[in-house]
Amino acid sequence: MSKILVIAEHLDGKLNSATARAISAAAAVKPESIDVVVLSDAPDAIAAEAAKIEGVSKVVTVARAENKHALAAVLAPQIAKAAAGYSHVFAPSTTFGKDVMPRVAGLLGAAQVSDVMTVQGSHVFTRPIYAGNAIVTVEAPSDHPVVATIRTASWPAAGTSSSAAPIEVLSLDVKLPSHTRFVELKQGKSDRPDLQSAAKVVSGGRGVGSKENFDIIYKFADKIGAAVGASRAAVDAGYVPNEMQVGQTGKIIAPELYMAIGISGAIQHLTGIKDAGTIVAINKDGEAPIFEVADIGLVGDLFKLLPELEAAIG
Amino acid sequence: MKILVGYKRVVDYNVRVQVKADGTGVVTEGVKLSANPFDDIALEEALRLREKGVAEEVVIVGIGPADLTAHLRNGLAMGANRAIHVTTTEAVQPLTAARVLLKLVEKESPGLVIVGKQAIDDDANQTGQMLAALWDRPQATFAGKVEIADGKATVAREVDAGMETLDVDLPAVITTDLRLNEPRFIKLPDIMKAKSKPIDVIELGSLGVDTGDHLKITHYAAPPKRSKGVMVKDAAELVAALKHKGLL
Numbered sequence: 018m019s020k021i022l023v024i025a026e027h028l029d030g031k032l033n034s035a036t037a038r039a040i041s042a043a044a045a046v047k048p049e050s051i052d053v054v055v056l057s058d059a060p061d062a063i064a065a066e067a068a069k070i071e072g073v074s075k076v077v078t079v080a081r082a083e084n085k086h087a088l089a090a091v092l093a094p095q096i097a098k099a100a101a102g103y104s105h106v107f108a109p110s111t112t113f114g115k116d117v118m119p120r121v122a123g124l125l126g127a128a129q130v131s132d133v134m135t136v137q138g139s140h141v142f143t144r145p146i147y148a149g150n151a152i153v154t155v156e157a158p159s160d161h162p163v164v165a166t167i168r169t170a171s172w173p174a175a176g177t178s179s180s181a182a183p184i185e186v187l188s189l190d191v192k193l194p195s196h197t198r199f200v201e202l203k204q205g206k207s208d209r210p211d212l213q214s215a216a217k218v219v220s221g222g223r224g225v226g227s228k229e230n231f232d233i234i235y236k237f238a239d240k241i242g243a244a245v246g247a248s249r250a251a252v253d254a255g256y257v258p259n260e261m262q263v264g265q266t267g268k269i270i271a272p273e274l275y276m277a278i279g280i281s282g283a284i285q286h287l288t289g290i291k292d293a294g295t296i297v298a299i300n301k302d303g304e305a306p307i308f309e310v311a312d313i314g315l316v317g318d319l320f321k322l323l324p325e326l327e328a329a330i331g
Numbered sequence: 332m333k334i335l336v337g338y339k340r341v342v343d344y345n346v347r348v349q350v351k352a353d354g355t356g357v358v359t360e361g362v363k364l365s366a367n368p369f370d371d372i373a374l375e376e377a378l379r380l381r382e383k384g385v386a387e388e389v390v391i392v393g394i395g396p397a398d399l400t401a402h403l404r405n406g407l408a409m410g411a412n413r414a415i416h417v418t419t420t421e422a423v424q425p426l427t428a429a430r431v432l433l434k435l436v437e438k439e440s441p442g443l444v445i446v447g448k449q450a451i452d453d454d455a456n457q458t459g460q461m462l463a464a465l466w467d468r469p470q471a472t473f474a475g476k477v478e479i480a481d482g483k484a485t486v487a488r489e490v491d492a493g494m495e496t497l498d499v500d501l502p503a504v505i506t507t508d509l510r511l512n513e514p515r516f517i518k519l520p521d522i523m524k525a526k527s528k529p530i531d532v533i534e535l536g537s538l539g540v541d542t543g544d545h546l547k548i549t550h551y552a553a554p555p556k557r558s559k560g561v562m563v564k565d566a567a568e569l570v571a572a573l574k575h576k577g578l579l
């Protein structure tokens with residue numbers, strides 16, 4: 018029987034909702050147990066959140082001052098040690114999981130399955146390659162723990178449970194390196210919904226034309242309560258910060274509604290939105306490839322159409 | 332300081348890859364191959380560090396079949412001092428690539444290894460981190476800015492929350508993100524000059540690395556297609572359609 022360890026992702030003392038998506042993937046393995054490990058300098062509040070997620074058997078906390086920031090070089094040896102006795106180690110395929118998990122796999126001498134989309138069996142998974150142009154079925158060897166990152170857009174967040182799972186303190190005797198030091202994290206401050214978990218996302222592309230013009234996107238997004246994203250071209254041109262990039266090398270998201278405004282629909286961008294419920298495209302070029310995947314398309318000038326839309330919504 | 336750069340050849344990013352009808356792989360016959368875009372960025376960063384006097388030598392590494400030579404020549408034409416070609420006829424997965432790179436690190440003692448954050452064929456995003464683990468050295472992944480001074484690298488990383496800056500002791504492994512730099516174009520005279528630059532050829536089997544622990548790829552499938560949608564004629568129709576779906 019499988020026993021799965023899920024690595025909790027958190028920031029500023031709060032559990033990241035991507036963790037609950039990784040727990041859904043763990044549940045799909047139909048394991049004997051799903052434990053969540055919280056590595057932090059102050060794990061208690063985070064652990065209490067994790068304990069309430071449906072399907073969690075228990076939460077273990079590793080409290081060390083060195084765990085204040087999520088440094089892969091510091092966390093990986095602890096995770097590799099904590100993984101003893103588990104058949105699987107999962108984390109969300111966010112920049113956190115992508116950074117730390119291959120390091121864990123390296124320490125365990127195990128191959129890693131990146132971006133798990135579906136679970137076909139305890140060691141058989143599907144994952145995307147070539148920017149999602151092909152989906153491969155992979156079988157992980159059974160003589161090592163399965164180290165995997167979970168493509169969050171493919172999985173719903175596990176629900177909340179009526180009773181909280183027990184929380185245990187784990188002390189790990191691991192020597193930690195001092196060769197890697199945290200300097201700072203510059204976070205984009207925003208009162209808007211979080212891009213990765215929002216139900217609605219409005220994204221702007223190169224067609225928006227400038228940083229100043231992007232206000233029209235923000236304004237429309239606020240009108241409908243949406244998060245704001247962007248194409249790589251918009252990020253490269255400096256209209257918006259990097260954390261807003263959607264696509265193969267940015268964020269992979271699955272909102273109920275995705276609106277692409279002035280975005281042509283390059284394959285690398287589409288990779289990021291394949292799992293969106295409804296895709297709406299607004300583009301002045303009726304031949305733009307975005308219309309091949311859009312559920313609803315509207316040809317026209319975004320600067321004319323967005324105010325009209327706002328007015329029509331009322 | 333010497334810099335080792337991962338220089339992988341992949342299907343060009345403009346190619347729309349097709350899955351073979353029998354599910355045994357993707358069509359690669361006659362398809363344009365190019366350097367992994369992230370590896371061009373890795374090489375560019377290494378060259379800039381050499382031009383700044385931070386590094387003396389830039390060595391590119393390719394792991395792959397015999398016909399990789401032309402690809403490595405491109406990297407040499409871009410400006411690398413020399414290349415190491417680890418030959419194999421098998422598909423190499425990240426753990427094996429990392430084990431191979433570790434062997435080369437032991438031989439070459441670089442002060443820095445720069446690889447792409449992901450190769451755009453398998454999109455694994457693993458090799459650099461695995462190498463750092465096996466080598467027991469720092470990693471700074473998804474780099475958007477790199478500064479080297481006093482035996483340390485200060486790296487700004489593109490993370491989900493924004494930009495994170497780390498200080499790491501050298502030697503270290505850095506993986507590149509898209510906005511680290513814009514790679515230079517190769518000029519014709521450089522291609523001529525590159526012909527005389529050395530390429531060391533090493534057979535993978537002779538390195539004594541464990542090539543086991545592989546994932547087995549059992550099937551390739553085309554992604555599910557989204558069905559073609561509808562076109563609306565104006566803002567009012569779009570709002571009505573979204574309200575009808577309960578999205579507004």
Ligand SMILES: Cc1cc2nc3c(=O)[nH]c(=O)nc-3n(C[C@@H](O)[C@H](O)[C@H](O)COP(=O)(O)OP(=O)(O)OC[C@H]3O[C@@H](n4cnc5c(N)ncnc54)[C@H](O)[C@@H]3O)c2cc1C
Pocket residue numbers: 336337338339340341342356359367369370373392393394395421422423424425428445446447448449450451452453454455456457458459548
């Ligand atoms: C046409 C084609 C067919 C393939 N078919 C198969 C197949 O059938 N089965 C299979 O398992 N794999 C196959 N592969 C790919 C496989 O060999 C990948 O190299 C391997 O899975 C590593 O994944 P990755 O490159 O995505 O690693 P990542 O971790 O994403 O790579 C990150 C970085 O590591 C460095 N790096 C990684 N590999 C190399 C390398 N070989 N040489 C130099 N630097 C490197 C690069 O700097 C790269 O940017 C195929 C590749 C191609 C191009």
Ligand SMILES: Cc1cc2nc3c(=O)[nH]c(=O)nc-3n(C[C@H](O)[C@H](O)[C@H](O)COP(=O)(O)OP(=O)(O)OC[C@H]3O[C@@H](n4cnc5c(N)ncnc54)[C@H](O)[C@@H]3O)c2cc1C
Pocket residue numbers: 221222223224225247248249250251262263264265266267268278279280281282283284285286289299300301302305317318319320344368369451
């Ligand atoms: C390795 C690699 C990774 C990449 N990763 C990503 C990624 O993660 N995410 C990503 O997005 N891209 C990525 N790209 C880039 C991608 O290939 C495209 O270049 C990019 O998505 C284009 O952005 P865009 O659609 O905003 O710009 P463009 O392609 O320039 O399209 C702009 C669109 O705006 C329309 N337009 C202009 N003015 C107006 C107006 N007034 N009203 C309405 N419409 C208007 C135009 O008709 C056009 O269709 C990657 C590329 C590579 C090589």
